[in-house]
Amino acid sequence: MAYDALVLVSFGGPERPEDVLPFLQNVTRGRGVPPERLAEVAEHYQHFGGVSPINQQCRDLLAAIRADFAAHGVDLPVYWGNRNWHPMLADTVAQLRDDGVRTALAFVTSAYGGYSSCRQYQEDIARARAAVGPDAPVIDKLRQFWDHPGFVEPHADAVRAALAQLDPARRATTRLVFTAHSIPTSMAANAGPHGNRYPAQLAETARLVRAAAAPDLPYDLVWQSRSGPPHVPWLEPDVNDHLAALAEAGTTSVVVSPIGFVSDHLEVVWDLDTEALETAKRVGLDFVRAATPGTDPRFVAMVRELVAERTEPGGERRRRRLGELPLWDTCPAVCCVPARRP
Ligand SMILES: CC1=C(CCC(=O)O)c2cc3nc(cc4[nH]c(cc5[nH]c(cc1n2)c(C)c5CCC(=O)O)c(CCC(=O)O)c4C)C(CCC(=O)O)=C3C
Numbered sequence: 024m025a026y027d028a029l030v031l032v033s034f035g036g037p038e039r040p041e042d043v044l045p046f047l048q049n050v051t052r053g054r055g056v057p058p059e060r061l062a063e064v065a066e067h068y069q070h071f072g073g074v075s076p077i078n079q080q081c082r083d084l085l086a087a088i089r090a091d092f093a094a095h096g097v098d099l100p101v102y103w104g105n106r107n108w109h110p111m112l113a114d115t116v117a118q119l120r121d122d123g124v125r126t127a128l129a130f131v132t133s134a135y136g137g138y139s140s141c142r143q144y145q146e147d148i149a150r151a152r153a154a155v156g157p158d159a160p161v162i163d164k165l166r167q168f169w170d171h172p173g174f175v176e177p178h179a180d181a182v183r184a185a186l187a188q189l190d191p192a193r194r195a196t197t198r199l200v201f202t203a204h205s206i207p208t209s210m211a212a213n214a215g216p217h218g219n220r221y222p223a224q225l226a227e228t229a230r231l232v233r234a235a236a237a238p239d240l241p242y243d244l245v246w247q248s249r250s251g252p253p254h255v256p257w258l259e260p261d262v263n264d265h266l267a268a269l270a271e272a273g274t275t276s277v278v279v280s281p282i283g284f285v286s287d288h289l290e291v292v293w294d295l296d297t298e299a300l301e302t303a304k305r306v307g308l309d310f311v312r313a314a315t316p317g318t319d320p321r322f323v324a325m326v327r328e329l330v331a332e333r334t335e336p337g338g339e340r341r342r343r344r345l346g347e348l349p350l351w352d353t354c355p356a357v358c359c360v361p362a363r364r365p
């Protein structure tokens with residue numbers, strides 16, 4: 024199939040103190056997040072002057088994709104729109120329409136399945152198209168990429184680089200701790216056509232990154248950034264509880280690798296580099312946080328490869344991937360339906 028454009032679709036984040044609350048209201052509208060939690064998260068953003076790093080990271084990725092496309096003769100304009108903050112996806116889709124784009128592919132900055140990571144972005148696209156009206160372009164989301172070498176290899180290199188900062192004499196008591204955004208257990212149960220796809224994909228990515236980076240080290244997959252009301256169960260253990268338990272059991276050193284994310288946005292620089300680091304200090308663990316792919320050339324090239332899978336004859340037979348879980352281009356209708364409200 025031929026496409027006229029690529030759209031980078033992301034979460035969005037505030038870039039001024041006065042935008043923090045309206046942004047948080049957009050994120051949590053209708054999702055039952057208690058006001059206390061919202062106030063706490065607003066403080067995390069204000070700690071960074073009300074500026075989330077995520078939008079600049081998207082601008083950097085956008086520039087890198089454009090340069091990579093130009094260097095490889097891919098003649099597709101690249102646009103950018105967000106779920107929760109400007110540039111809002113509906114404005115971007117209106118621009119696509121004004122520019123005469125009829126069909127576009129969407130690269131979403133999340134590697135995994137699940138409602139928040141996949142289905143909700145498809146709903147964002149559908150809502151933006153509906154807002155633009157009948158002449159809105161068709162927009163097809165590119166596939167999930169949790170086990171693509173362009174995602175796994177940068178994470179693995181980052182784990183290796185982080186390990187190099189730890190004391191080699193303590194290697195026997197060093198562990199890898201992979202983290203991803205926690206989600207409600209009901210959302211996890213509904214992820215993918217047969218359920219539990221989000222944790223299953225993360226377990227596969229963790230296994231692949233560890234195999235490439237440090238096959239001799241023990242590893243765990245744990246969760247971070249829990250939101251929602253306290254009585255609703257979310258995936259556990261939390262990274263902070265886990266670090267305390269590790270220290271208790273004799274671990275001296277950890278590399279924390281946020282495989283759930285593609286860039287060092289606020290959930291990384293606050294929840295890990297500030298909170299989890301604080302926990303590690305308190306319980307006496309050596310702690311190094313591994314980098315995320317960001318604009319690693321292999322990650323940027325992956326975007327072009329995912330496009331080629333959809334646009335080149337036989338492209339779907341040349342998928343590069345390291346894992347074994349089932350993979351598809353177009354999600355079945357039953358996939359990742361929203362978690363039932365408690
Ligand atoms: C799976 C997942 C990803 C990974 C996939 C992806 O990347 O999309 C992700 C990413 C992110 N989450 C982010 C920020 C927030 N997430 C929140 C709340 C929530 N996240 C959830 C899940 C996820 N979130 C869920 C189930 C909620 C509860 C409310 C709801 O059901 O929607 C809240 C509300 C306050 C709170 O934390 O309580 C905020 C501010 C940012 C931006 C950081 C920045 O600004 O740099 C990013 C990239």
Ligand SMILES: [Fe+2]
Pocket residue numbers: 204
């Ligand atoms: Fe989130």
